[in-house]
Amino acid sequence: MTAVSALTAATVALVGLAAPAHAADPVLRDLAATKGVYYGTAVTSSKLSGTYGAITGAQFDSITPANEMKWGTVEPNRGSFSWAGADRVVNFAEANGQQVRGHTLVWHSQMPNWLANGSFSNTELRTIMNDHVTTEVTRYKGRIDHWDVVNEPLNEDGTMRTSKFYTQLGESYIADAFRAARAADPAAKLYINDYNTDGTGPKSNGMYSLVQRLKAQGVPIDGVGFQGHLILGQVPATLQANLQRFADLGVEVAITELDIRMTLPATAAKLAQQKTEFKAVTNACLAVARCEGVTVWGFTDSDSWIPDVFPGEGAATPYDAGFQPKPAYYGIAEALGWTGDGGGGDPGDPVPTTGCAVTYAVQSQWNTGFTAAVTVRNTGNSPVNGWTLRWTWPSGQSVTQAWNATVSQSGAQATAVNVAHNAAIAPGGSAGFGFNGAWSGGNTAPGAFTLNGAACTLALS
Template sequence: MLAATVAVLPLLADGPVLRDLADTRGITYGTAVTASKLTGAYGELAGEQFGALTPGNEMKWESVEPTRGSYSWSGADRVVDFAEAHGQKVRGHTLVWHSQLPSWLTGGGFPAAELRTLMTDHIAAEAGRYKGRVDYWDVVNEPLDEDGSLRRSLWYEQLGESYIADAFRAARAADPDAKLYVNDYNTDGLGAKSDGLYALVKRLIAQGVPIDGVGFQAHLIIGQVPATLEANLKRFADLGLDVAVTELDIRMALPVTDAGLAQQKAEFARVTTACLAVARCVGVTVWGFADSDSWIPDTFPGQGAATPYDENYVPKPAYTGIAEALGWTGGGDPPPAGSSCSVTHTVQNEWGSGFTAALTVRNTGTAPLDGWKVTWEYGAGQRVTQAWNATVTQSAARVTAVNAAYNAAVPTGGSVTFGLNGSRSGTNPPPTGLLCTTGS
């Protein structure tokens, strides 16, 4: 596990926490990240604000299998470890794609049978490595052309449409509990490409292929957010599948204007609202949360500012638009589900048989706290051996922490941190049922 900080950035002290707001609405708000940047302000924001992480590049084929049969997991491991340390879900991206393939694969001239085996072996290796640690997999990414027909990729040219079904079956065999998705772009509204995706998904269902969900990338432009987004999400959900917005950004022409930022705010809110309106929409992921970590300027010269934070990690109006769509009305962090405090659990250090964790209690209400209690369960046999800044007791898996006399009072918008040492005999997964209540 990576050491992780629990500090709250000054710019967040009086602002909403998107992951908390999303939790109260029954969805997950996530972000794509770059593994090498998960430190400092970038790491703090990624861990503080988002409930799920997607590795932007670290799980793609050229990253993890640059040489046939030789794997490099460091970047992907770092993202997964960070997510676990911050109680976040992981969206694995991606197992089979036509792009970012290593040259040994694209130039190998493999016959169909061998290529199919290479594909399924790769899926078995990658999905198998993260079995039980990745919540969703983008199994097949961007299989369609703009007219809705299947893309003439290496996979389709050699293997035909059957490569898609085989990829899903291999992923299910490697990790039976992960949710398996097909993911594509320019399919966000009703149209030829989304019709092609809809037809493909229906064929997969009819074949008994283990597909659980459909991802809509939503790389959008201000002023061009599809009016039919919600209706499109709903028709896929009506097939009995989960849906998710997986790579949301909304770009604009540079230089940035106040009018552009205001429109972008409204459109981030609109996409978020569309997900909330569809019962089987499980969440939204922004494709990089800060403009300094966005792919847009390099790909679309003269365009950019596509994310909720600027290049200095200052929240833009889009951030507020997301929060408001999730139910925030201003005045501090959102109160989660009938309470006026929230809590985060962060593993700061691990060694062979033990670990250190820090828990931060935040006042999310409109009045000072006078006492707080935190409860959770350690599901893998972990035991608390020492604690500070709180009275901590444990009965079987259930742990209860009550404020000390000197930190019972927490001002509106303020926070306190307590810590513990624990023992473990194996893995150290995040706690479940983490809950903060007021009054000691």
């Protein structure tokens, strides 16, 4: 690979990684096992290596493919299946002694174009759905512990969503999908899954009635998944009671997609509250005998969907973008019975920590010049008030113009100093700047950065 292609292929990201956890820190999967539940995470299959893969395998005993088993991914063309991503997830889980939550078989979103925009008779559509469910469940028979058979079937008022399947087939599509899944793998637990059903209210009441109807029809439904996409300060007070009333119907319950987002920047106070709320959600599951476990929807902020969908919000997961445990991680551990310190202490008095994560990306390159972007993230829990970032060029590069920072150079050493509007970086927050540079012969990425004199540990990604 040439220097140019190596730099542009994946934007040559250099990410500063704090240690995933200290040696004395808890292992969530081990703690969960002592409580008789699982603690899982959604994953991106292409990232299951390096630090991301190591934490996934070490900390969690269940994984959910975030996108790799959805209809549009596995059957992009009718009758033509692509299993590569899903296979990677299942193989990884088996290599690490983990369960797999299959997600998801029938959903109104992320359908392939041929299905979403196709015109089919009711009979043909029902056959298409049943064939898809049968094919996917059969492929992983005996290897998937739980399937989200039908995902998000309800409107916010608890009525049935007017999806393609409901519009043509009515509510019976749900029963058909469950029966096809049961026939394909009698051992897998079969779930219905939705969001904004976490506390009591119109939507959860609609789900409750739907589950009652399905059970009355003899539909093989084993569980109800409560996604748990929550907002800081808005965790439902009725969460435990709501889980319990569903469990009393004779079905399992699980928190399937937990994250707790906040308005950025993150602060020590917000992170402490987030810790309390992750702990509370975990405790709610533990208090309900039929609650099987909790899955966080991505364990690291660098793999979270929140910033892309809710601009200005984020920091929603237990690890920061530099793979360092946040207070929320320790809150989960405490709920699962951990009594150590290592960051778990009083939520109102967190142990000060410092750390940084740096992303360096070459955005474009030409014969003698290039444009680069740098993002500096505060991975500690103490604010940074004014910053100086330093690095040494390994190949004789030089900075010719910069924006959002003042950049100077002495020999091979470059120094970037904040400007007024990005001087403060809250815990979990970041600041960015860019520059144009000159190069000749090679444009090798810097191998080390320091922030205010402290090294940012680096790893290629």
